[in-house]
Amino acid sequence: MNTRAAHQAAPLSEAVRTRGGQVKEIPLIRIAPEERREVKARAFQAFLNADWAVFTSANSIDVTVDLLREYSDKSLKELFAGKKTAAVGEKTKKKLEGFGLVADLLPDTFDAEHLASLLVNDMSSGQTVFYPKSKQARTVLQDRLTKAQVKVLAAELYDTVPEQRSENALERSLLHREIDAVMFASPSAVHSFYRLSSVKARARFEERGCYAVIGPVTLEALRTYGATAIAVPDKYTIEGMLDSISQYKPDSDTEMGAEK
Template sequence: MTRAKAQASALSSQIEANGGIPVEMPLISCKEVEDKSAIHNAITSIHTYDWLVFTSKNGIDFFLKDFEKLTGTTKIPCKIAVVGKKTEDILTDYGLQADLIPKLFVAESLLESLLSVLHTGERVLFPRGNLARTVIPESLRENNIYVNELDVYENMIEASSKNQLFQAILHQEIDVVTFTSSSTVDNFVKLLEGTNWRDHIGQIVFASIGPITSKTMIKHDLPVHVEPKEYTIQGMLNSVMENLKEDKKC
């Protein structure tokens, strides 16, 4: 599991429940931004926005923690859009409900859904990480919609995992590598630079959470053995198990 340590426990539990051995090897970590002036300005002017758009759990957590700290509440006066079911569940934990959730849990589907309900001149606040994709804000601006891209957290490479990662691959200690974002793929390749890791991955199953992550894997010449139809952690895990069952049959 290559996702951030704070997010790995749920997947670990699911893997154990299905008879697997979870190996947590975070390749990415998140931290709050140091200068919060832009965040505070956005929060104090939240009433001027028509929509609040979240595309990740971290976006919700970092923004709403600052929002609650500054206002004393998590009540949001504008409509809220989320990218998927898991993101919606996190929102519910804060006592909020999503007004819009796309059919497919990817940014492109969320963009399509937003364009069907947004009107020219409306204002959108988009809390995000510093490495977030820009497909949504760029396309909304092309349709004359104002978007404030607000960095509420920073993604950092987890350099401490470098040696553990290489040794695990070298000694064939892992059977499956799961990628839950393009950032984890980028960091995987970056951390292994200068080693002969590609000579030792022949038996490893590489799993992607969805098409955007798969595209990044292909860019780095990594095989995509698994990509679920439902772009969620559970969907990916189910697809991994199906893949392993097929291998055993062969």
């Protein structure tokens, strides 16, 4: 099961099909962009004033591009000229490249903690960071940069909310064991899964199925609900997640990759 938002589901579904698998798309989240003009106007000015633009998700890039196109007639290359750009992971880096932009900084480990450490080491004194994020975003990146006396111009430009229209399809798929693995690409998808599904349906699925995650923060979110049937990848990419699913052993007492 591909739980990504409808507009982002295609790459993951295609990767599954390329491997000969079948995929059911049941989006558990949707993106709700910020609509208040005063908030967007402040965010646009913050972008213009910043030395760095830091992106921790593909969604943060999409909403930033929409913001810039709404408030300026200049091209993206012109608007980003003179700024450095940081991406939290390979997927975010490729999203930037899709808009003709380049990530100047990319951590070896794809999470906010390692990205913050790289930024602190790479930034010059007095530089500022534009940080577009969701209302559900963790505070770790902003907290670590602020602690290092980096000025962060944070802008909450969107919210990630449960996709209520998927509730019936999700419940039916779990109860009838129509799927072997549920794939999560964000903590928000995990939270929506537990909000939209029943205990009975999850228990039925977990008799044979497993959960799969694409990042450490998503794994952490899943573990908070007590889930144990988790296929943990060695590398947090789409391919790594799919590898972990194919290698998962239902009778194992430990999660795949847990000892690595």
